[in-house]
Amino acid sequence: MNSEHLESNVEHKPTYGIYILVWLVLMTLTGVTVAVAGINFGNLTIATALTIACIKSYLVLTFFMHLKTETATFKIFVAVAVLFLLISISLLFSDYSFL
Amino acid sequence: MIFGTNHIDLVNGAFWFIVGISALLLTMITFLMIYFVFKYNRKKGQKAVNIEGNTKLEILWTVIPVILVIAMFWYGWVGYRDLKNPPKDAMVVKVTAQMWKWTFEYANGVKADSLYVPVNKAIEVSLHSTDVNHSFFIPAFRFKRDVMPNRNNSIWFLPEHVGKFDIACAEYCGLSHSAMYSKVIVLPQQEFDLWMKSELAKKNIRANQPVSGSDTTKTK
């Protein structure tokens, strides 16, 4: 346990570059959503908006929130939390969208 | 197509089916517990044997319950299936629930405080609430359906016996929730027609002097 926590304390060298890069990507993605929102794909509109939002949150999670460098435990935890939300919404819609 | 009393049989069937299996398993479990407690009691100088487990058994008592519950599920589903789609020829009655009374309105505008229906005719009740949630519950017919302000549920049944049966409110709706009782009155066809005729007559008279006309739709 101690060893575990030691090794998790010594992370590789921190650098500014990667974060600024991620930030630029996030900005462009924002631009894209706004631009795309204008055009109407019918039902796909919300799908695209959400997909982009998901990509953005993926970037924030892995880089800004350092999931990349965390131990497996953290990743599993996040997966569990997301899974719970997915279960809830899909089962909830078994009532609403199949009326 | 499942009909009123038939629905009753299906509910009873499913109920006793599950109760039966449960009773069996419960006695088994209880017997084993008591038996072991006496047989392997320390007072008898019993020495324990460490048994880590047994995968075969685990599988056995996972698979068997799975089969049992699937059977229970299916039995329950069958009895429920047709409760929602009434036959075409069903006679529709509009039921209005409010704190804390039931009002029944027939196609021809006749209103009543009890649900008069002809025997052996499919009855579809369309359920409306003017205030909070209520639930239209006829214990004798083994069903209930919630009555909500924002959606009009409907349910149907086929009374096969003449008689009077309780209608209860089964969703908590405030102070007099427990007093929100009414009755289904199942009449032979011709008696029902007579009743309907006289009600119609009363209604027309009321229509002529509208003063007392509002008493069927009083609130609180």
Next chain:
Amino acid sequence: MSTIAEHTVAHVHRDDEGSRLGMWLFLFTELVLFGGMFLVYAVYRYTYQAEFHVAAKELNTSLGALNTIILLTSSLTIVLSIVALRKKNKKLSVFFQIVTMILAIGFLVNKYVEWNIKIHHGIFPGSEILLGKGNGEVIFFGLYYVMTGLHALHVMIGILLIEVMTGYTIKGRINESNYVRLESAGLYWHLVDLIWIFLFPLFYLIT
């Protein structure tokens, strides 16, 4: 605080990973909290599609976009402050933290302006103008006020958190060898950002 003494006896070494684990678990509860509201949103969006589109027209997309940019940038500055600290550049770290707070305040000001406009147009829960509109629109704005409101509340909490962290950094209680508190504050701040990433398209971009 109170029973520090007892507490330190009970804990001989500090466990950064443990603290981060705890923070993440806390973030999950926040996530699910908003998740619940997204469930509500999803259901009503599904039942009142047309009205949601109409209602969304009332919202000012450019203001929303601006706020998105502000939040994303503040997310960047807070990570940079950690990097700077780990590079032993305390001044720069503090600078980045302050920038983050300024941006956050900018976000709030922006939000305030936005709400103000709405309220001047008489669009707020219970206003007769709103009640005059269709149910779907009432619900849309109900959700709009509740969700952005709660989000704004989280932004305020975030500002306070970061402020405390800045104090620690200046005092040196947070330093290049012990910065888990700053990291946790950062995590919280990113979550606030994450939620906005979804709020923005779902409210401003459905016209």
Next chain:
Amino acid sequence: MHNNGNSVSFLDYKGKHSGLNAWILSTDHKRIGLLYLMSTLAFFAVGVTFGFLMRLELIAPGRTIMDAQTYNSLFTLHGIIMIFLFIIPGLPAVFGNFFLPILIGAKDVAFPRLNLLSWWLYILGGLLAVISVFLPGGPADTGWTFYIPYSIRSTTNVMPALIAAFILGFSSILTGLNFIVTIHRLRAPGMGFFRMPLFVWSLYATAWVQILATPIVGITLLLVVFERAFGVGLFDPALGGDPVLYQHLFWIYSHPAVYIMILPAMGVISEIIPVFAHRTIFGYKFIAFSSLAIALFGSMVWAHHMFTVGMSETAQLIFSLLTFLVAIPSAIKVFNWVATLYKGSIQTDAPLLYALGFIFLFSIGGFTGLIQGALSVNMHIHDTSFIVAHFHYVMFGGTGFGIFAALHYWFPKMFGKMYNMRTAKTGFWFLFVGFNTLYFPLFVMGWLGMPRRYFDYLPEFHIYHLISTVGSWILITGLIIMFTNFVKALRSKSTYTKLNPWGGETLEWSIQNTPSLENFDEIPTITAGPYEYKDNEEILVKEDN
């Protein structure tokens, strides 16, 4: 400060504070555990009294001792108190706090201050709930489910009740968070996940449910607050809102919540049975994983509380099926417990009696749960006293007896005193008999069509209500016997010196009674599983002298 805190018991350890503050400001997991015990018991006493009064009212049709409004408020408060203030914190916050760190060989939980905070939140929420009784307007009368639209129409003090539940939710979340981190980070060297006692496993599963499900009810109740305050229209049908959506959100939490209540109790049973059979538990891994399985499936069955609101056929089908499947992990547990008695060396002390009582009563509760899960049957028995019987069997026959078992099992370790075994057993039999007399008639009535939350009832149900009320008297007698027995033990001057009265192999039995501040003189290194009984000659010898 001083490290010789060791041999000093946590009860008379001198910290920074003295007097009452030494308790209400202590971050020692054991003291916090006892704080929780005292406070849950206090609220529990209130809840029991309300239940008792409700039974008195129902002894005969019509008004007997109170009017309808009072009755409606009583079952609401009874429900809120029992669920949020008693049964949910009952095991994790009391025995989890006290024993989790000890069982995994740790000095304390991961975040002791947070732990104290969650107790304070608990108290705050509890007081709020109680205060609402005395405010003008009277206590809430919505039922513990706060169903819309009644909960936004009612003129009673619904607001305080809602906010109380919200705060209590967060107290529960913090406890769960604390436990997960503790289990992941503070296990003693050698204590792998599969060497953890099963009580710890069950707390771990519970903690996940607490963290993931509770926020949903938090936000839902908050939305109701907004609804009442500003009329945002999210649920109010008058504004186009959907009351059924409220029910969905409420049960998305409140069904998993029932597993928050039962899982720790199952953990306690898994501790007690091997100890009193003095042999390895049967199927350790199956029991461990079934806890996780229950936590997972438990989050997928919520709509079985809503079968009569008129959901889509698909939803009815899916949720009914899942409801039946969630029973399987419980089945696995029960069978493994029974199998653990096989070829044991069984010592029938009070804790085992309560454990076996748990298995019997919980099984009845569970089986009736299956009956309710069957769609056609649910159409008939939903919202009848059948349901009331079901959940009393699982919650109080299950979790309640689990708490009793835990009390009798760990009492000597917690207080360094021993209760009178014979009295304890008498107490059990009173509780057991009283319990069944009280709740079994409710099954019958429910099947015959007696709706729940009824202040008054038709004469044909009189006899059942009468029996039930008499049962409640027997039950209370048992309760009094039990608790006086404990109080006597606590009062007695003679301290109990046996470290390991039941011959358990888990860590708490290796340390002194009323453990020291840091529990262990030095952190042990674990080399074996929790229930590895080498040979039990010495036990048999002990029995003789």
